[in-house]
Amino acid sequence: MISLGELRVEATIPNLRTVSYFLYGIGHRLQLSEKTLFELELAVEEAAANIVEHAYPPGRLGDLLVQAEAMDDIVRITLTDWGEPFNPESVAPFDRNAPIEARMKGGMGLHFISSLSDSVMRKAAPQTGGPNTLILTKHVEPRAGGAHEPDLARELDAMLSVSEMAGSTLDLxxxxxxxxxxxxxxxxxxxxxxxxxxxxxxxxxxxxxxxxxxxxxxxxxxxxxxxxxxxxxxxxxxxxxxxxxxxxxxxxxxxxxxxxxxxxxxxxxxxxxxxxxxxxxxxxxxxxxxxxxxxxxxxxxxxxxxxxxxxxRLYAQEIQQRLVNQELETARSIQKSFLPQNIPQHSGWEIAASWHPMREVAGDFYDFYPLPDGRIAVLIADVSGKGVPAALFMSLTVTVLRFAMSLNLAPAALLDQANRVIIANQQSAMFATVFVGYLDLATGVMEFASAGHNPPFLHRAGAGGCETLEAAGVAIGLFKNARFACKTTTLTPGDVLVFYTDGITDAIDPDDEEFGEERLGEIIRAHAAYPAQKIADLIVKEVAHFVEDQGTFDDETLVVIKRQR
Amino acid sequence: MQIIESTQNDITIFTLEGRIDTEGAVNMDLTLQDAVDAGKHKMVLDMAGVRYISSAGLRTLADVLTKNRDAGGDLKLVSLNSKVMRVFSIIGFDNFFSIYDSVQDAVDDF
Structure with a gap:
């Protein structure tokens, strides 16, 4: 066993929180999962509370020593007091089937201790004044590396609980x-x-x-x-x-x-x-x-x-880290709520989208918006920067763009309007590249404009080649007098249109080579006959394969639209 | 441990916030027992803000539940988070208490 530290305090009720925070430090060091730490905390609190309540006679304070050790996946907590030896036999065993009134006295704490620990061992001093020890051992599961709890409510809950602890007497x-x-x-x-x-x-x-x-x-x-x-x-x-x-x-x-x-x-x-x-x-x-x-x-x-x-100090670091994680998690859920909940379904068309933020929050987004005239707007954007600031800027951009779309402005006018509003509303030097297309599902005609965004690929079923949809325009949020061109193209049956952000093409392999547009075009050409969702999945898979084990360093977002034959 | 008390007709609603550890339980016990003594036997406990509970708090809940039911009332619980729910199930408390998703559901069930 390796010693992780010990805490010696007066056995008083307020000090039970000190014991809890000592365990938080241990939890941090062992990278325990929240669940494991919670169980350990509860078992130890119950054991320590018994010492506080029963070990020392009223009016005489004594000490409580908590020692933590670990080896492999076992953690051992030893609680020592120098008071009256405790005899567990003196407490009626906890009966899960007894009526509730019978459960109020004693027993319950011992039941928690035994059900939350893997083993409980007591050593009573031969006479009062000697050390009585209670040894709890528990198999622990370390926190999964980098994994995030899917349950936001639970995470927020944890955040509140750690900040509450930080605000109590536990500060340095x-x-x-x-x-x-x-x-x-x-x-x-x-x-x-x-x-x-x-x-x-x-x-x-x-x-x-x-x-x-x-x-x-x-x-x-x-x-x-x-x-x-x-x-x-x-x-x-x-x-x-x-x-x-x-x-x-x-x-x-x-x-x-x-x-x-x-x-x-x-x-x-x-x-x-x-x-x-x-x-x-x-x-x-x-x-x-x-x-x-x-x-x-x-x-x-x-x-x-x-x-x-x-x-x-460890505890303070842990709180800091948790707060940061919670903040990101919250930002991500807010941001995710901005993405379309449903992908539009229209007979004769297949539409697929893929959104992979590099961090918990992204600077990328896409949108589908039904226009008042019956067409649908398809939009993809990439906001400068990453993390929380980018996500906040993204939220502003989405709001502005959606509002402009509701005004029935043509694509270029839409970008112009959004550019003005964003410049007027933000002081930071953030900007976004945007590509927007208004697609008429009856005819396949798409009107589009670009604010400095990577030109989407359009694979022609007839000619069998890929073209890119280029339209002059600079990223929004930069220049007050930016101008945007409006262009038109027509998707014929079998054509595949791929919108993407530069996280796809800028991905690099271990030799620092870029994934590049050529490789992307090649994948689209080779798989144009596949369903839209399959094409999107294939591109994501190819990029992951390309970067090998070094991971991606930018958000990756894709929208694939296919007109069925 | 913070407790906010409000009423809806003859039902008393307590909104709890914080840790019901040994120390927090003292505070909760005082408040709930005072209410019991004042004859408020229809109680709803909103536990959405409770992140931790240990046996001291559970003892109070069991005691107040018993007293309220004996007096023709109840102690209904609302929004137990997963950790608190686990504690309840270890000792089988989930079978004794009526647990609801919202305060209104609990109030309506009286």
């Missing part, structure tokens, strides 16, 4: 304050400061001051500067009787605050990898100087504090 500042308070009281000092190493700036900083005088909120020291800086740089423990007699002492802080430092014990805080992550400094020992016993005690307490601090 509060933790540091609690640690230093505990050290001051246990060792008997007048004041204490806990510095953390800021490796980025090669500095020590502290936001902790007992009886905050209001003047000093954050102290920063260069590594090597002052006594704390010296300890951080060298790893030495410094125990001095009078700070003013030590040349390393920086008296600035005393001068600002009016505090008189005398005896001082300063010690490095190391993490399990023996890196110095901070320095703890106690000032003015009650009745003289700090003893060797104080040093040993501080050393032991600091080692525990380090684990709490590291867990709090």
């Amino acid at each position: 500042d509060a933790l540091l304050r609690r640690i230093i308070d505990e050290l001051i009281e246990t060792i008997g000092a007048e004041r204490g400061t806990l510095f953390l190493v800021d490796p980025e700036h090669d500095e020590l900083f502290s936001r902790v001051l007992l009886e905050d005088p209001g003047v000093l909120r954050e102290i920063r020291l260069k590594m090597g500067e002052g006594i704390a800086g010296h300890v951080a740089a060298t790893g030495e423990t410094i125990n001095i009787e009078n700070a003013y007699e030590d040349t390393r002492f920086v008296r600035d802080f005393d001068d600002i605050t009016g505090f008189q430092s005398q005896s001082m014990l300063t010690m490095p805080m190391r993490n399990p990898q023996q890196e110095i992550i901070g320095v703890v400094q106690l000032i003015n020992k009650e009745g003289g100087r700090f003893t060797a016993r104080d040093e040993r005690l501080l050393n032991a307490m600091a080692a525990q504090a380090v684990i709490s601090i590291e867990n709090a």
Whole structure:
């Protein structure tokens, strides 16, 4: 078993949350799935709650020690208390078939512990005062790499729950304050400061001051500067009787605050990898100087504090990461709601679409819009950038384009209108390439315009070759006076029209070669006889095959329209 | 743990928000038991905002359910998320409580 850390706290109800957050840190380190972490949290909370409620007699507080270890896919949590040994036999076993009134007393917590763990082992101390241990082991399934939960509600739920936890007493500042308070009281000092190493700036900083005088909120020291800086740089423990007699002492802080430092014990805080992550400094020992016993005690307490601090940091990172993931997930679902829910069905025509965002959210979209005059508008667009900003800009673009289509504007006028509105409505330098075609399903005539978008491929069944639909125009959102040309073509039976975004043609293989338009044209030519959906699937598959295992780096979107013979 | 109370005719609706862990359960127990003591025996608990529940909270729910039913009322639950639902099913609570998808459904069922 490999130790993952331990947490020693007073067995109180508020500290049950500290235990939960300790487990979040463990969950992060082991990359546990949300479900596994939830089960572990519940089992451990129930066990810890039993200790809080039953181990120590009323009015006498005692400690609760939680230790976490792991090996392979097993995690082992050991809870220790030094109170009254617990006898599970004294509690009536939980009966799933009993009437509900019978379930209120005891039993239920033990049932959770046993049903959510794979094994439960108890060792009672031979007499009161000795350690009682409860060992829970659980097989854990790590979080699937990069996989996303399909259930948005559940994800949002998780986000709310972690942000709620972050807002409670679990933040680092509060933790540091609690640690230093505990050290001051246990060792008997007048004041204490806990510095953390800021490796980025090669500095020590502290936001902790007992009886905050209001003047000093954050102290920063260069590594090597002052006594704390010296300890951080060298790893030495410094125990001095009078700070003013030590040349390393920086008296600035005393001068600002009016505090008189005398005896001082300063010690490095190391993490399990023996890196110095901070320095703890106690000032003015009650009745003289700090003893060797104080040093040993501080050393032991600091080692525990380090684990709490590291867990709090891990936990903060975990929250950050989850919030980012949730944000993306939310943006994606909003964005997906902008895509057409249904692909239009018309006899004599096959229409297929494919949308593969590279990240959770894309800058690509497509749309089908029934025009007031009976034609359908087919639209494909690619917004500059990726991720959330691109998705937001995409939403604006879709809204504007749909509104313009409802006005029955011709394709070029539509792009012109959209361009003006977007330029007027956004300050950022984002832009979108758009191709729009108005297709008359009765005649096959398509009027189209392009705002700098890749020209779609049109495979002619008769001639057997591919042509591209070109129309002059620049991406919308860039130039106020952009002009767009309107063109017309006719799809005859058997013709295949493929709209795409540059994620398809710009895909590169491991040798940095582009997939390219030629290859795309070739696939369309070779498979023009296939149904539209099959052609779309084939192109996506070919691109995936082409890039091999390095994955795509852009959104890929396709619309395939085929006029049946 | 936040609890918002509202009423619809003679039915009291509690909207819960947060973790019903050992600490959160204390708060919920006080609020619900006060309501029981005040004779409000028709209760709906909207649990859409509840992300976690442990045995302390479940004990309160079982106790309030029993008291309400004895007094001719009920304790109806709304919108349990999947994790909370799992906790309920481990101890078979899903068989005892009436669980609804919306507050209105629960209110209408009284």
